Amino acid sequence: MATTKAILVDITKCIGCGSCEQACKQIHGFPMETEVKLSATALTVIEQHGDRFVRRMCMHCEDPACASACLVGALKKTSFGPVTYDAAKCIGCRYCLVACPFGVPRYEWSKLAPLVKKCDMCAARQAKGQPPACVEACPVQASIVGDRDEILEEAQRRILGDSKYVKHIYGSDEVGGTSVFFISDVPFEKLGFATVSKQPMPILTANALGDGPTVILVGGALLSGLYWITQRRALVALAEAREKSIRERN
Amino acid sequence: MTTLGKTVAAFPRISLWRTIVTLIFAAGIYSMYARFALGFNVATNLTDPQPWGLWVGLGTLCGVGLSAGGFAIAASVYLLGLERYRPILRTSVLISFLGYCTVCVGMMYELGLPWRIWHPIVMWNRHSVLFEVSWCVMLYTTVLALEFSPALLERLPWVRLRETYLRWHHSILIALVLAGTLLSSMHQSFLGGLYLITKGRLYPLWYSPYLTTMFYLSAIPAGLAVTIIAIYLCVRSLNAQVDMSILSDVSRVIAPLLAMYGIFRIVDLINRDALQYLLLWREETGLFWLEIALLVVAPLILLNIEKVRNNPMYLYWTSAVIVAGFMTNRLNVSITSLQASSAMYYVPKWTEFAATLATIVAAVVAFRYAVIYLDILPKNEPRQRWVVPSVPSEA
Numbered sequence: 001m002a003t004t005k006a007i008l009v010d011i012t013k014c015i016g017c018g019s020c021e022q023a024c025k026q027i028h029g030f031p032m033e034t035e036v037k038l039s040a041t042a043l044t045v046i047e048q049h050g051d052r053f054v055r056r057m058c059m060h061c062e063d064p065a066c067a068s069a070c071l072v073g074a075l076k077k078t079s080f081g082p083v084t085y086d087a088a089k090c091i092g093c094r095y096c097l098v099a100c101p102f103g104v105p106r107y108e109w110s111k112l113a114p115l116v117k118k119c120d121m122c123a124a125r126q127a128k129g130q131p132p133a134c135v136e137a138c139p140v141q142a143s144i145v146g147d148r149d150e151i152l153e154e155a156q157r158r159i160l161g162d163s164k165y166v167k168h169i170y171g172s173d174e175v176g177g178t179s180v181f182f183i184s185d186v187p188f189e190k191l192g193f194a195t196v197s198k199q200p201m202p203i204l205t206a207n208a209l210g211d212g213p214t215v216i217l218v219g220g221a222l223l224s225g226l227y228w229i230t231q232r233r234a235l236v237a238l239a240e241a242r243e244k245s246i247r248e249r250n
Numbered sequence: 251m252t253t254l255g256k257t258v259a260a261f262p263r264i265s266l267w268r269t270i271v272t273l274i275f276a277a278g279i280y281s282m283y284a285r286f287a288l289g290f291n292v293a294t295n296l297t298d299p300q301p302w303g304l305w306v307g308l309g310t311l312c313g314v315g316l317s318a319g320g321f322a323i324a325a326s327v328y329l330l331g332l333e334r335y336r337p338i339l340r341t342s343v344l345i346s347f348l349g350y351c352t353v354c355v356g357m358m359y360e361l362g363l364p365w366r367i368w369h370p371i372v373m374w375n376r377h378s379v380l381f382e383v384s385w386c387v388m389l390y391t392t393v394l395a396l397e398f399s400p401a402l403l404e405r406l407p408w409v410r411l412r413e414t415y416l417r418w419h420h421s422i423l424i425a426l427v428l429a430g431t432l433l434s435s436m437h438q439s440f441l442g443g444l445y446l447i448t449k450g451r452l453y454p455l456w457y458s459p460y461l462t463t464m465f466y467l468s469a470i471p472a473g474l475a476v477t478i479i480a481i482y483l484c485v486r487s488l489n490a491q492v493d494m495s496i497l498s499d500v501s502r503v504i505a506p507l508l509a510m511y512g513i514f515r516i517v518d519l520i521n522r523d524a525l526q527y528l529l530l531w532r533e534e535t536g537l538f539w540l541e542i543a544l545l546v547v548a549p550l551i552l553l554n555i556e557k558v559r560n561n562p563m564y565l566y567w568t569s570a571v572i573v574a575g576f577m578t579n580r581l582n583v584s585i586t587s588l589q590a591s592s593a594m595y596y597v598p599k600w601t602e603f604a605a606t607l608a609t610i611v612a613a614v615v616a617f618r619y620a621v622i623y624l625d626i627l628p629k630n631e632p633r634q635r636w637v638v639p640s641v642p643s644e645a
Contacts, residue, residue, distance in 0.1 A: 039298075065447055071381035072373035091369050092362020095380050097301035099447045103592070106298050107362070110291045114362040201447050205379045208443040208462050212382060212436060219432050223329050227424060230331030 004179065005081035005126055006148035007135060008155050009055050011184040011191065012164065013142035016046050016053035023137030027122065040106045040117040044134055049191045052184070055143065057134070058083060058104045058119035059171060060179035061200070066118075068202035069099035074116075081148065081179045082121035090115060101175055101196045121179070148179060155183050176200030271611055278608020281601040285359050295599045299592035300585075304602040307584035309356030309609070311441055312577050313349055314387065315465070318473025320346025320394060321434035328427040338496055340401060340626045341484065342477045347394040348613040348620075349476075354391060355609050379443045386437030393430040397423075401624045439466040445583055453587035454524045455538045460514070461583070467514060468545065471507040472576035474500050475569035480617070481627075482566040488618070490627035494562045501565050504572070505553040512546035534590065537582050545575025 018034060024044045025032055035042040044057040060083045067075040067083060074089035075096055092114060097105045108114035122132035130136070135145045144151070152172065159165035164185040171178035174196050182188070189195060284293035296303050323342040326332040358364040370384045400419055406412040442465030445452055458464065478497050484490040519525055528535065549572045558564040589595055620626055 068375075068377045069380065069447060071375055071378040071384055072369045073375035073378075074373075089369060089373050090363065091366040092364075093360070093380060094301040094362065095378075095444070097298060098444075101450065103299065107290075107301060109296065109298075110289060112287075112289050114290065196450060201449070202377060204446040204449055204459075205443060206377065207459075208440070208446055209377070209379060209382060211462070212440075215436055215439075216432055219435060220428065223325070223428055223431055227329045227428070230329065234331065 003080060004148040005121065005145060006060075006151040006179040006181060007121065007132065007143055007145050008151045008181045008183070009143050010158065011052055011054060011142075011182060011186070013140050014046070014053040014055065015140055015142070016048065017139060018046055019137040019139055020044055020055060020134035020143060021046060023133040024119070027125075027133040038104065038106055040108045043106075043117060043119040047192060050186070052186050052191060054182075054191045054193075055134075056104075057180060058121070059102050059174075060119075060121055061175050062177040062179065063175070063200035063202055065099040065101055065175070065201035066096035066105060068205060069095045071095065078123060080123075080126065082123040082126065083118075083179075084120045084123050085116055085118060087115050092116075099201065101201055102194050151181065155181050159183050173198050271615065274604070274608050274611050277600075277604035278611075281605035281608065282359075284601050285605060290362070293599065293601045293605070295596060295602070297594060297596070299594040300588070300596040302584060303596055304585070304598040304606060305356055305360045307581045308577070309360065309606045310353055311580040311584055313353040313356060313610075314441060315438065315469040315472055315576060315580060316476045316573065317346040317349025317353070318434060318438055318469040319477040320344075320349075320397075320473070321390075321430050322470050322473055323477065324397065324427045325431045328424060329431065334499060335496060337492060337628065338477060338481055338500075340398075341481055341621070342473075343394060343397050344401070344617060344620055344626055345476060345480055346473075347391075347398045348617055350387065350391040350394055351616075352609045352613045353387065355612075356606065359605050379440050379446070383437050383440045383444065386433045386440065390430060390433040390437065393426050393433065397426055397430065401620070401626060405624070435466060438469040439463060441465050442583070448588065451588060451591035452583070453527075453534045453590060454522070455519070455527050455534055456583050456587040458518050458522060460518055464511070464514065464518070467507065467511040468576060468579060471504040471511070472545075472572055474504050474507075475572040475576075478565055478569040479573070482562050482569075484621055484627055485562070488621050488627075490621065492627060495560075497562055497565050498559050501553055501559055501568070504569075505550060508546055508549055508553075508572070512542070512550070515542070515546075534582075534587065537578065537586050541575055541578040541582055543575070544571055545579055549575070 021034065021042065021044055022032065024030075025042065028041075028043065030041040035045055036047070038045055038056055044055055047054045047056055060077075060081060062077070064075065064077050064083045067073075067077050069075075070090075071093065072089045072091060074086045075083060076086070077083050092107075094107055094116070096116060097103075097107060105116050105118045107116055122130070122134075125132060131145045135143045144154070146154070152169065155169045155172075159167055159169065166184050166187055168188070169181050169183055170188050170193055171181040176199060182193070184191060281293060290296055294303060294305075319342040323335050323339055327336050327339050357367060361367060370381055371388070375381050396419070400416055403412060403415050403419075406415075439462035442461035442463075445457070445461055446459065449457060478500055481490075481492055481497060485492055485494070519528070528538070549568055552558045552564070552568045552571070558568060585596060
C-alpha cells in the first residue's frame with residue numbers, strides 16, 4: 001500500500017460549474033443531461049446546499065462496507081485506493097446498496113440485466129498514471145488527487161492555515177477512513193453529509209460471522225452429546241425390558 | 251397404498267378456493283412476465299434508497315423463518331429422542347422443504363441477474379454475511395430434500411433399488427439431522443446478521459448487535475406455529491388422523507420460547523438505552539407495539555388459557571397470530587425500520603405481492619397433493635415402515 005491514491009474536495013473552492021459531472025458522464029458514455037442526484041448514469045453530482053456546492057461520489061472507504069457485504073466479491077478495495085466493481089461477478093443481490101453507509105451505489109432498475117453503478121475513481125485511468133476524469137476537468141482545482149498521505153497533509157495544511165475552515169477533514173476518520181476527503185467552511189451536517197460512526201462498518205458483521213465456527217463446534221458437540229444420551233437411554237430401556245421378560249418367563 | 255384423499259374427481263369442481271387459487275396464479279404469471287420481460291421498474295417499486303423490498307422481507311426473511319419447524323421437530327425426534335413428535339415429523343420436514351423451495355424460487359425474482367445464482371458456489375467472499383446465508387440455504391435445502399426423499403422413493407416399484415436407497419438413507423439420517431440443525435441455526439441467525447451493517451440507519455427499536463440471536467429465537471416458535479397450522483388444516487380438510495394432543499404439547503414448547511424472546515427484546519432495549527423510543531409519537535412505535543402484541547403478548551395470554559391449549563381450533567388461531575406477529579417483525583426489520591433514514595416511503599407494487607403470493611400458494615398446493623398422495627400423515631393404521639427407529643433393531 002505504498003501509494004494509495006485519494007481525492008480531496010475543497011468545498012470552499014467549488015463554483016458548481018458541473019465540469020466534473022460532465023467529464024464523468026463523458027468518460028462512461030452516459031447521456032449528458034445534468035442530474036441532481038446520484039443515479040446509474042450520474043456517478044458524481046453537484047448538490048447545492050445554501051450557497052455551497054457539494055460534490056457527491058463514492059467515498060472509496062479504506063475498509064468498505066460494500067466490499068464486505070458482496071457475497072461474490074465483485075466489489076473490491078484495490079491496493080491503490082479505488083473501490084472497484086467487477087460486473088462479471090455481480091449477481092444483482094443489491095446487498096451493497098443496503099450496506100453502504102453513504103448510500104452511494106446505484107442500480108440499473110430499468111434494465112433487464114441490471115448492474116450496480118458507482119464511481120471507481122477512474123481506476124483504469126489511474127493505473128495508466130492519469131488522474132480521474134472529474135479531477136482533471138475541474139477548472140478551479142476544487143478537487144485534487146494524489147497519494148493519500150500527501151493529500152491528507154495538504155487538507156490539514158489548508159484547514160489549519162485558514163480560520164474559515166471547519167476543523168475537520170470529512171473522511172479522515174469516518175467509517176475508519178476513506179479515500180475521498182472533504183474540507184469546508186460550513187459544518188458538514190448542514191451540507192447533507194451522513195453522520196457515520198468512526199468504526200469501519202465491516203467490524204459489525206465480522207463479529208457475528210466470527211461466531212460461526214463456535215456455533216458449529218459447540219453446537220455440534222452439544223447435539224452429538226444429546227444424541228448419544230438419547231441412544232444410550234434407548235439401549236438401556238431395551239436391555240431392561242429384555243431382562244424383565246426373561247425373568248418373567250423363568 | 252393408503253392415500254388420504256377418498257375421491258379424485260375427473261373434472262375439477264369449481265369451488266371458491268379453486269377460483270381464488272386460479273386468480274392468484276393468473277396474477278402471479280403476469281408478475282413473472284413483468285419481472286423477467288419488463289424489468290424491476292415495471293414489476294416493483296424498488297428504488298436505490300429501498301433496494302430490498304417485499305421479496306426479501308416476505309419471500310426470504312419470512313419464508314426461511316417460517317420454515318424453521320422442520321429442523322426443530324427433526325432435532326427433537328432424532329437427537330433428543332422426543333418420540334412424541336414423530337407423527338408430525340414428516341409433515342414439518344415437508345413444510346420446511348417446500349418453504350425453502352419458495353425461497354429459492356423467490357431468489358430468482360429477487361436477484362437482478364438470476365442466471366448467475368450459482369456464482370457464490372465458486373466466487374467466495376467469506377467476510378460477507380450473505381455469502382454464509384447463501385451457502386447455508388443451499389446446503390440446508392439439499393439436506394431437506396434428502397430428509398424428505400424417502401417419502402417419494404418408497405413409492406418406487408423396484409424393490410432392490412428402493413430398499414438399497416432406504417438403507418443408505420437410514421445410515422446417513424442422523425448426520426443429516428445434525429447438519430441440518432447446525433445449518434439452520436447458522437442461517438436463521440445470520441439473516442438477522444445481514445442488517446448488522448445498517449447501524450445508524452435501522453430504527454433503534456430494531457437495530458441491535460443481537461439481531462442474530464433475536465432472529466434465531468423468534469424463528470423456532472414461528473416455525474412450530476406453522477406446523478400447528480398445517481397439521482390442523484390436514485386434519486380438517488384432508489381427513490388426516492393425528493393425535494391432536496401433540497399440538498397441545500407443541501404449544502407448550504412455543505409459549506416459553508416466545509416468553510424468552512420477549513424478555514430478550516426487553517433486556518436488549520434496556521441495554522441499548524432505547525426505552526425512550528417506546529413511547530415516541532411515530533409510525534415506528536406503533537408498528538413495534540403491533541409486532542410485540544402479536545408475536546409475544548397475545549400468544550402468551552392465549553396459551554396461558556387451558557381451553558386454548560387443549561382445543562385444536564383455538565391453537566390454530568393462536569398460531570396464526572404468532573405467524574402474523576413474526577411477519578410483522580421481519581417486515582419491520584427489512585422495510586419499515588429503514589424508511590426514516592432512507593427518506594423513502596416504500597409501498598410494494600401489486601405485482602410484488604402477487605409474485606410472492608403465487609409462489610406461496612404453489613407451495614401450499616404442492617403440500618396438499620403431497621399429503622394426499624404420499625405417506626406424510628397416517629390415516630387409520632399408521633404405517634411405520636419409513637420410520638427409522640432410534641433404537642437399534644438387532645434386539
